[in-house]
Amino acid sequence: MSFILRRLAFYVGAAWVALTLNFLIPRAMPGNAVQSIMAKFPNLQPAAYRALEAMLGVGHPGSLWHQYVSYLGDVFRLNFGIDELEYPARVSTLLAETIPWTLILVGTATVMAFAIGTGLGIVAGWRHGGWLDRLLPGLMFFQAVPYFFLALIMIEVLAVRANIFPIGQGYGEGVVPGWNAPFIGSAIYHSLLPAFTIVITSMAGWMLQMRNVMITTIGEDYVVAAQAKGLRPSRVVLTYAARNAILPQLQGFGLALGFVVSGAIIMEIVFSYPGIGLLLLNAVNAKDYPLMQAIFLVITFAVLISNLILDFVIVAFDPRARTKEAV
Amino acid sequence: MTAAPPLVAEVPVLTVRPARGGRWQRLPLKAKAGAVLLGIFALAGIFGPLVSPYDPSFQSPSLSLSMHAPYGAHWLGTTQSGQDVFSQLLFGIRLTLELAVVVGAIATALSVIVGVTAAFLGGLWDDLLSLTSNVFLVIPSLPLLILLLGYLPQQGQTPTIIVLAALGWPWGARVIRAQTLAIRNRDFVAASRETGERTWRIIAFEIVPNEVSLIAASFVNTVLYAIGASVALAFIGLADLNSWSLGTILYWAQSQQALTLGAWWWFVPPGIAVALIGTGLVLLNTGIDELGNPRLRDARASRSARPADPTPVWQQETPPRGPLTRLAASFSRSALLSEQRERP
Numbered sequence: 272m273s274f275i276l277r278r279l280a281f282y283v284g285a286a287w288v289a290l291t292l293n294f295l296i297p298r299a300m301p302g303n304a305v306q307s308i309m310a311k312f313p314n315l316q317p318a319a320y321r322a323l324e325a326m327l328g329v330g331h332p333g334s335l336w337h338q339y340v341s342y343l344g345d346v347f348r349l350n351f352g353i354d355e356l357e358y359p360a361r362v363s364t365l366l367a368e369t370i371p372w373t374l375i376l377v378g379t380a381t382v383m384a385f386a387i388g389t390g391l392g393i394v395a396g397w398r399h400g401g402w403l404d405r406l407l408p409g410l411m412f413f414q415a416v417p418y419f420f421l422a423l424i425m426i427e428v429l430a431v432r433a434n435i436f437p438i439g440q441g442y443g444e445g446v447v448p449g450w451n452a453p454f455i456g457s458a459i460y461h462s463l464l465p466a467f468t469i470v471i472t473s474m475a476g477w478m479l480q481m482r483n484v485m486i487t488t489i490g491e492d493y494v495v496a497a498q499a500k501g502l503r504p505s506r507v508v509l510t511y512a513a514r515n516a517i518l519p520q521l522q523g524f525g526l527a528l529g530f531v532v533s534g535a536i537i538m539e540i541v542f543s544y545p546g547i548g549l550l551l552l553n554a555v556n557a558k559d560y561p562l563m564q565a566i567f568l569v570i571t572f573a574v575l576i577s578n579l580i581l582d583f584v585i586v587a588f589d590p591r592a593r594t595k596e597a598v
Numbered sequence: 599m600t601a602a603p604p605l606v607a608e609v610p611v612l613t614v615r616p617a618r619g620g621r622w623q624r625l626p627l628k629a630k631a632g633a634v635l636l637g638i639f640a641l642a643g644i645f646g647p648l649v650s651p652y653d654p655s656f657q658s659p660s661l662s663l664s665m666h667a668p669y670g671a672h673w674l675g676t677t678q679s680g681q682d683v684f685s686q687l688l689f690g691i692r693l694t695l696e697l698a699v700v701v702g703a704i705a706t707a708l709s710v711i712v713g714v715t716a717a718f719l720g721g722l723w724d725d726l727l728s729l730t731s732n733v734f735l736v737i738p739s740l741p742l743l744i745l746l747l748g749y750l751p752q753q754g755q756t757p758t759i760i761v762l763a764a765l766g767w768p769w770g771a772r773v774i775r776a777q778t779l780a781i782r783n784r785d786f787v788a789a790s791r792e793t794g795e796r797t798w799r800i801i802a803f804e805i806v807p808n809e810v811s812l813i814a815a816s817f818v819n820t821v822l823y824a825i826g827a828s829v830a831l832a833f834i835g836l837a838d839l840n841s842w843s844l845g846t847i848l849y850w851a852q853s854q855q856a857l858t859l860g861a862w863w864w865f866v867p868p869g870i871a872v873a874l875i876g877t878g879l880v881l882l883n884t885g886i887d888e889l890g891n892p893r894l895r896d897a898r899a900s901r902s903a904r905p906a907d908p909t910p911v912w913q914q915e916t917p918p919r920g921p922l923t924r925l926a927a928s929f930s931r932s933a934l935l936s937e938q939r940e941r942p
Contacts (some may be wrong), residue, residue, distance in 0.1 A: 280735075281732070282736075284729075284733065285732075285733045285736050286736065288733050289737050289742075292742065295746070296745055296746060297748055297749060297801055324709060328789075334672050355798060366708070408628065408631075408881065411877055411880045411881060411884070412873060412874075412877045413824075414867070414875075414876070414877075414880060415873050415875075415876025415877040415880055416872070416873040416876070417829055417830060417834055417869070417873070417876075418849070419830065419848075420638065420865075420869035420872065420873065423852075423857060423865055424866070424867065424869070425764075426857060427857060427862060429858075430860070431857070431860065450764070479884075483887070489846070513781050525736070526735050526736070526769075528738075529735075529736065529737065529738030529739060529740075530738070530739070532738060533738050533739065533740030533741060533830075534826075534830070535739070536740075536741075537830050537833065537834065538741070540833075540834065541852070551741070551744065552832075552835075554664070554748075555744060555834055555835060555836060555939040556746055556835060558748065560748070563744065563745055563748050566741060566745070567742060567745045571738055571741065571742075572738055572742045573737050574736065574737070575736065578736060
């Protein structure tokens with residue numbers, strides 16, 4: 272069986288685990304949505320309990336297995352239930368409004384951070400002990416800064432004091448969302464600072480990792496042999512050293528993706544960016560369980576799909592995976 | 599077990615050799631810097647609350663002390679309700695470090711147990727445990743943490759610790775499993791097995807002591823993860839908001855508009871504290887890495903004494919597999935990519 276097919280099977284398994292956790296957590300935890308609403312409004316009659324259950328569709332009729340099957344069916348039909356926060360909006364509608372914002376901002380910024388970080392890591396590893404290499408302890412500071420904190424500082428310095436960038440939001444006031452030039456311009460302008468923040472915070476990690484693998488790779492005999500043959504340094508670095516050093520880097524990217532994306536999503540909150548992170552904050556504050564569950568699934572599936580795409584990239588880069596594809 | 603000969607005759611294994619004299623001098627500079635940085639914060643966490651000038655929750659009744667910039671009596675200014683930011687910071691460092699260290703200890707213990715068990719039991723158990731850790735590595739942890747904590751009726755330190763530790767072990771388990779597989783077939787382990795040592799004794803006295811540096815690195819990483827995750831969770835309000843941690847200070851600063859009102863002294867100090875603790879941990883970990891892999895050391899210092907022996911690698915020796923276990927293992931990316939070595 273080929274590499275991609277096996278990886279696909281793994282992601283389907285992981286997706287199933289996530290779906291099942293999502294099903295079990297609400298049932299294993301004490302309290303539920305109806306109880307939290309009842310607690311919020313103490314003067315509700317006990318009879319309102321059944322009515323609320325029916326209204327929110329959270330009553331659990333039938334056996335656990337029966338519930339599980341109908342739950343899986345609902346997820347496949349993208350039916351995440353009715354939202355409590357903005358009743359009677361459907362959760363899937365809320366998600367559809369926010370996902371594009373996050374996908375464009377976090378997706379672009381994460382890929383850019385990875386590309387820039389890897390590039391700088393190649394240079395730092397090749398010029399081991401050079402000026403870029405000596406900047407590393409400083410970059411480690413950025414790596415350790417929580418995303419959202421750097422976001423706060425960025426807003427304070429570049430938006431509030433210097434007034435170069437807008438303080439937050441996805442687009443300016445008085446702009447009508449749609450496919451028109453003022454809106455797109457405004458949206459890009461508003462996304463610059465959040466994107467910049469994501470790039471700065473996550474770049475350092477990729478750079479450090481790439482640098483370490485590069486240093487180890489440069490010590491390999493085939494790199495020394497390539498140099499001895501008198502090949503141009505750029506060719507030795509790119510096609511001999513970096514070409515091989517990037518394989519663990521790509522694998523690491525897949526594993527770290529969940530973490531990076533989660534951090535970036537929290538950061539949206541600081542920028543009041545109308546993406547899925549802000550929606551998550553509202554869901555947490557309002558104890559809006561259906562929405563929280565749906566967001567968990569959306570983020571998980573996004574990460575799994577990105578990992579699958581990454582596997583295609585690995586097939587392109589790694590001959591071991593390619594030979595498996597051919598078999 | 600002894601039937602499979604090691605692929606490489608001498609596998610350099612990452613170990614910290616305890617030097618009797620001058621252990622501190624031998625540490626790489628980065629590790630020293632990290633240790634000093636962490637030491638300062640540890641002292642602040644232990645003794646800070648004892649010497650803090652005010653009760654962090656005390657709200658000054660005087661209106662002039664609302665959001666006051668730093669001055670003599672309040673070194674880091676005051677919050678909107680006139681609380682002393684410096685005192686909050688001292689209490690916050692204690693609570694955050696306490697949580698991170700406990701989570702780090704529990705999660706690292708779990709990774710050692712899972713990693714060593716997987717490597718020792720081998721076969722289907724190994725593959726199941728590895729598959730589980732791979733699945734939990736690929737599922738993003740923060741949304742799952744939010745879901746778990748969001749469903750709890752009451753927020754607090756203990757549930758956060760349990761949930762963070764329950765999701766913090768897979769990475770360490772993966773690394774420790776690989777290392778255990780490498781050590782397991784070495785001569786000294788074979789020798790102790792021949793002398794009739796029990797398996798648990800071999801694990802406790804032969805295997806684990808040889809993985810101390812790896813376990814330390816995994817502990818440091820887990821502490822870093824715990825600090826990042828707990829601060830982020832508190833920042834979005836999933837913590838006991840009446841307690842003072844670095845995350846809850848940031849939560850209150852954000853929710854009471856410290857940013858738009860220009861009260862930088864309220865949110866900058868806790869953020870810098872998180873960043874400095876994190877930098878200390880990253881530095882310490884890089885130092886531990888450099889102990890094991892001399893090539894990563896500062897080029898200026900090591901160029902004259904570049905060792906001739908190969909860089910230590912985690913040589914993975916795969917135990918013989920049956921068709922079922924081969925199937926179970928064949929889904930992980932690294933197993934798929936390394937499978938070719940396994941073929942004779």
